Amino acid sequence: MFDAAMAVVKPEMKSYIWLQTVDGSIQQVEEEVAMFCPMICQEVLQTGLGSSKTYAISLPQRVNPAMLGLILDYCRFHQVPGHSNKERKTFDEKFIRMDTKKLCELTSAADSLQLKPLVDLTSRALARIIEGKTPEEIRETFHLPDDLTEEEKLEPLRNITDDPRIRLLNRLYARKRKELKERKKLKDVEVEEEPKDERSVEDLLSFINGADGGMSYIKGTRANKNKKKNRRRKDHAKDISSENTNENDKELNPLPSAYHDVNFDNALEASASKHSRTQNLPAINFSPKFEFIDGDVDDDLDPAMKEELDREVEDFARRLNSDWPERMQILSLGQDRRLVPISMNSNGSTHLYTGFDQR
Amino acid sequence: MRREQPRSPCLTDVEPDRISCLPGHVIDQVLSHLSIREAVRTSVLSSKWRYKWATLPILVFDTHCVSVASQDHMIIKNKLLRIIDHVLLLHSGPINKFKLSHRDLIGVTDIDRWTLHLCRKSIKEFVLEIWKGQRYKIHSCLFSCQSLTHLELFNCWLKPPSTFQGFKNLKSLDLQHVTLAQDVFENLISSCPLLERLTLMNFDGFTNLNIDAPNLLFFDIGGKFEDISFENTFQLAVVSIGLYLNFEINQSRLHGGSSNLLKFFVHLPHVQRLEVQSYFLKYLAVGVVPIKLPRPCIDLSYLSIRINFNDLKEISASLCLLRSSPNLQELEILARPEEQTVLLTHTYCWEDVYFSCPVMQLRYVKIDGISGIKPELDFINFLLLHSPVLERMTVKPVANVGLELMKELLRFRRASGQAEIIYLEPS
Numbered sequence: 001m002f003d004a005a006m007a008v009v010k011p012e013m014k015s016y017i018w019l020q021t022v023d024g025s026i027q028q029v030e031e032e033v034a035m036f037c038p039m040i041c042q043e044v045l046q047t048g049l050g051s052s053k054t055y056a057i058s059l060p061q062r063v064n065p066a067m068l069g070l071i072l073d074y075c076r077f078h079q080v081p082g083h084s085n086k087e088r089k090t091f092d093e094k095f096i097r098m099d100t101k102k103l104c105e106l107t108s109a110a111d112s113l114q115l116k117p118l119v120d121l122t123s124r125a126l127a128r129i130i131e132g133k134t135p136e137e138i139r140e141t142f143h144l145p146d147d148l149t150e151e152e153k154l155e156p157l158r159n160i161t162d163d164p165r166i167r168l169l170n171r172l173y174a175r176k177r178k179e180l181k182e183r184k185k186l187k188d189v190e191v192e193e194e195p196k197d198e199r200s201v202e203d204l205l206s207f208i209n210g211a212d213g214g215m216s217y218i219k220g221t222r223a224n225k226n227k228k229k230n231r232r233r234k235d236h237a238k239d240i241s242s243e244n245t246n247e248n249d250k251e252l253n254p255l256p257s258a259y260h261d262v263n264f265d266n267a268l269e270a271s272a273s274k275h276s277r278t279q280n281l282p283a284i285n286f287s288p289k290f291e292f293i294d295g296d297v298d299d300d301l302d303p304a305m306k307e308e309l310d311r312e313v314e315d316f317a318r319r320l321n322s323d324w325p326e327r328m329q330i331l332s333l334g335q336d337r338r339l340v341p342i343s344m345n346s347n348g349s350t351h352l353y354t355g356f357d358q359r
Numbered sequence: 360m361r362r363e364q365p366r367s368p369c370l371t372d373v374e375p376d377r378i379s380c381l382p383g384h385v386i387d388q389v390l391s392h393l394s395i396r397e398a399v400r401t402s403v404l405s406s407k408w409r410y411k412w413a414t415l416p417i418l419v420f421d422t423h424c425v426s427v428a429s430q431d432h433m434i435i436k437n438k439l440l441r442i443i444d445h446v447l448l449l450h451s452g453p454i455n456k457f458k459l460s461h462r463d464l465i466g467v468t469d470i471d472r473w474t475l476h477l478c479r480k481s482i483k484e485f486v487l488e489i490w491k492g493q494r495y496k497i498h499s500c501l502f503s504c505q506s507l508t509h510l511e512l513f514n515c516w517l518k519p520p521s522t523f524q525g526f527k528n529l530k531s532l533d534l535q536h537v538t539l540a541q542d543v544f545e546n547l548i549s550s551c552p553l554l555e556r557l558t559l560m561n562f563d564g565f566t567n568l569n570i571d572a573p574n575l576l577f578f579d580i581g582g583k584f585e586d587i588s589f590e591n592t593f594q595l596a597v598v599s600i601g602l603y604l605n606f607e608i609n610q611s612r613l614h615g616g617s618s619n620l621l622k623f624f625v626h627l628p629h630v631q632r633l634e635v636q637s638y639f640l641k642y643l644a645v646g647v648v649p650i651k652l653p654r655p656c657i658d659l660s661y662l663s664i665r666i667n668f669n670d671l672k673e674i675s676a677s678l679c680l681l682r683s684s685p686n687l688q689e690l691e692i693l694a695r696p697e698e699q700t701v702l703l704t705h706t707y708c709w710e711d712v713y714f715s716c717p718v719m720q721l722r723y724v725k726i727d728g729i730s731g732i733k734p735e736l737d738f739i740n741f742l743l744l745h746s747p748v749l750e751r752m753t754v755k756p757v758a759n760v761g762l763e764l765m766k767e768l769l770r771f772r773r774a775s776g777q778a779e780i781i782y783l784e785p786s
Contacts, residue, residue: 104377111385123385126378127392135403142378144405 017044018056021065026056029072036075038114060112067109070095070102074118096125100141103129149178379407383414391417395446416455418446422462435463444469447476454480460488460513471498478504488513494538502526512537519543525550533558541565548572561603581636589626596629596658601636618646620676621653624683628654632661638695640664644672650715652683659684663691668734671707682717690721690742694728694735696757713741721746726754731764740771749775755783 017034020026034050035041043057044050050057059068077083077091098106103125110118130138139146381389390398390412398412420443439461457477459470470487477485478500485507489495494516501507502519507526511533518539529551539547541564548554549571557572559580570578571590578592581601589595620643624630633656635643662684666673681687724742729735743749756764765782773780 101377104381107385107389108377108381111382119385119388123388124392126389130389130401131393131397135400138401138404143376144379144408145376147406148403148409 017050018053019050019068020056020058021063021068022059022061023065025065026053027065027068028053030076032079033072033075036079036115037071038116040113060109062105062112063109064105066102067105070106071109071113071115071118075115078117092121096121100126100129104142376405376407379405383411386411387414387416390415394423395419399446410451413450414452415450416453418450418454418456419458420446421458421460432463436467439464440467440469443473447473450480452480454482456484456486456509457482458484458486458488460486460490462490465489465492470495471500474498475500478506481506483507484509484511486511487515489515494536509533517543517547519547523550525552527552529554531556534562535560537562538564541567545569545571587642588622592626593628595627596631598627598630598632599634599636600639601634602639602642603637605638606642616646618649619643620646620679621649624652624654624656628656629658630656631658633659634663636663636665638665640666640673640676641670644670644676648672648675649679650682651679655683655685656680657686659687661689661691662687663693665693665695667695668729668732668738671712674712674734674738678712681719682715684719685717686720688720689723689725691725692727692738694726694730694757696728709737713737716741716745719746720748722748722750724749724752726752729754729756729760729764731756731760731767736764736767739768743771743773743775743778745774746778747774749773749778751779751781753781753783756785758785760785 015031016028017031017040018026018028019034019040035044039060040050040057049055063071074095077095078088083091096103103122107119107122107126110122129141133141138144378386390401395415395418398415401408401412402410420439443459454477457473459473464470474485475498482504483506485501485504486509487495487497488511490513492514494514496516496518497512499518499520502523505527507529509531510526510529511531512535514536515534516538517534523546525547530553532547532551532554533556535558537559539562544562544565548557548569551572553574554572555574556577557570557575557579558577559568560582562582566583566585568580568584568587569590570588570592573591573594575592575595577597578595579597579599581599581603583604584602585606587600623643662680664677664680666677668674677692681690719742721742724746726739739752739754743752754764754768768780768782
């Protein structure tokens with residue numbers, strides 16, 4: 001008690017508030033500075049704590065000594081009424097310059113002390129850091145785990161794209177990347193294609209901006225994808241009558257699932273049953289796993305094959321572009337009039353469909 | 360294509376993720392400083408971030424946030440519709456502010472659907488700007504939304520249902536290029552008891568403004584009206600009125616008619632800033648212009664007047680205001696250019712006009728658009744003679760004004776020893 005009394009009365013007649021951080025350390029702070037924090041102010045007024053070392057105010061867990069120091073610096077400057085707005089702004093701009101880790105900690109600490117102006121300042125700074133960065137960059141900056149599956153990454157934004165072409169291509173791409181990831185885990189080597197997470201998002205967003213940008217991008221990367229798929233194809237080339245259609249065959253697997261149209265599914269079931277390998281088609285689940293794709297470990301490709309693949313990619317992409325309007329029409333009709341089965345097997349339709357027949 | 364350093368797949372990140380564990384309301388704050396597009400993008404960062412954006416309290420859809428690179432309006436419109444639909448559907452929690460102001464979204468009826476959805480989400484601030492086309496009729500569901508505190512509409516038509524009881528929590532109302540009927544307007548203003556700010560620009564459908572708003576602090580209007588009066592507006596501090604209509608004064612009103620000036624200031628005892636724009640001074644000058652107001656505007660510190668120096672009545676009205684504002688510090692005089700060429704039909708005697716001159720506390724005076732005619736010079740002379748604490752006077756004439764104006768300005772006596780007169784080149 002005697003100590004407490006002594007602690008309060010200081011020679012220069014200033015009053016101090018005693019604060020204790022979660023690690024146990026106690027410090028004294030000038031009253032006017034500490035009272036600038038609403039939480040401390042409330043504590044002092046309601047409980048009367050803080051007037052001595054033994055009765056120090058316990059600060060919330062999120063406030064460590066380093067952060068407390070920063071916050072008190074902020075309070076010390078801003079509680080002085082004489083500063084002009086410009087001076088305050090200049091101080092804030094300089095104050096906020098710190099690494100991201102500290103910025104997050106400071107935001108958290110300021111929030112627990114209910115210091116709104118500082119929370120506002122730090123959240124704006126965080127927003128500025130996030131702005132304009134790709135997801136990859138943001139993850140790196142904030143050390144976020146990249147723990148979403150490809151599907152999940154596409155899902156929330158998928159609704160924003162309305163072009164079915166884009167949806168199809170995104171699925172193809174997503175499946176490919178998932179497959180690559182799995183192989184990467186198995187092989188423990190760096191794969192040719194990095195899972196470029198930001199790419200799919202960029203694509204999606206670029207589709208918000210206009211289909212063409214995204215489309216051409218997808219086209220460009222297709223070569224790699226197909227390379228791998230076709231290599232496998234070499235092994236199972238026996239049942240295939242034409243390489244051309246088989247190439248499309250693989251590309252087309254997701255096609256039915258892109259349109260969860262019952263009629264379409266029925267039609268496919270009908271055609272798929274002709275073949276030995278029915279895959280998952282009858283179930284029409286959009287599943288990224290297609291058993292026949294997995295397991296390929298052959299990495300070399302002769303140049304001739306490469307060329308052919310590139311040509312096929314172009315071909316497919318072109319067909320995709322030109323056929324879509326037609327197909328859309330077919331599908332939309334199919335929804336009310338069940339025309340799909342008829343058009344499925346007609347030659348007039350597209351090569352794409354014949355691929356299914358061959359399976 | 361940026362390549363990462365090769366690293367073994369079993370390497371775990373030792374750096375902790377500090378941002379994801381910030382409280383929800385803080386993350387909301389961070390994301391609300393980003394455009395809607397950037398905010399939604401965070402959903403692919405990690406599993407924790409998948410739905411962090413979905414609790415954003417502020418949703419802004421404007422030409423910046425959602426840019427669609429296409430020339431076809433239909434495509435842009437459709438994309439925009441889908442985006443808004445999906446964001447609203449995927450959103451969870453209350454929405455505090457919603458702003459829709461996109462160049463290509465013109466009068467689509469989907470806005471009605473969104474309005475209904477927002478009303479169910481306890482929307483507080485609703486901003487709708489229809490850039491082009493016809494006035495958009497606001498859906499009646501908005502009128503039963505009692506959570507609104509700020510309503511901002513541009514190019515809309517308001518026709519509330521007969522059951523409309525007002526917005527009980529509305530503090531700020533901003534209507535520009537709107538159509539509403541006379542009774543709708545009056546009912547709207549008087550049934551919003553908490554209204555503090557009212558902005559009204561370019562309106563039609565009503566011509567009499569009767570502002571009954573006990574909590575009103577800020578009032579800014581510009582449009583065509585016949586009559587304006589205040590009621591119970593004792594807290595009104597900032598008033599800016601522009602009458603965009605050069606009305607013809609009814610001759611019978613000229614003689615012995617009640618002064619608009621008197622009527623106007625009856626309910627504005629505490630006005631601090633007043634802007635009299637376009638032809639509003641002409642309106643105020645209707646009737647017998649008093650020498651000074653019965654109750655001085657002691658809080659008035661800033662006054663801006665658009666004046667026609669060829670109209671004696673307007674000069675009298677502005678003098679009345681100056682006599683009644685003992686604490687006025689800043690004055691802005693803008694001459695109405697189109698009428699400057701018409702010379703005063705009758706000459707006047709200085710003493711007849713400039714009598715009962717008060718000692719003014721003016722510090723800063725700004726004069727714009729004058730051409731050097733006698734009434735203008737007299738007025739400036741008057742200001743200089745009766746402003747002992749004047750610090751600066753800026754004079755900016757219209758183009759093609761000779762040196763005579765400057766010569767006259769130099770000659771005038773000044774009551775203030777430290778007054779600077781700054782002559783600005785006409786732009």
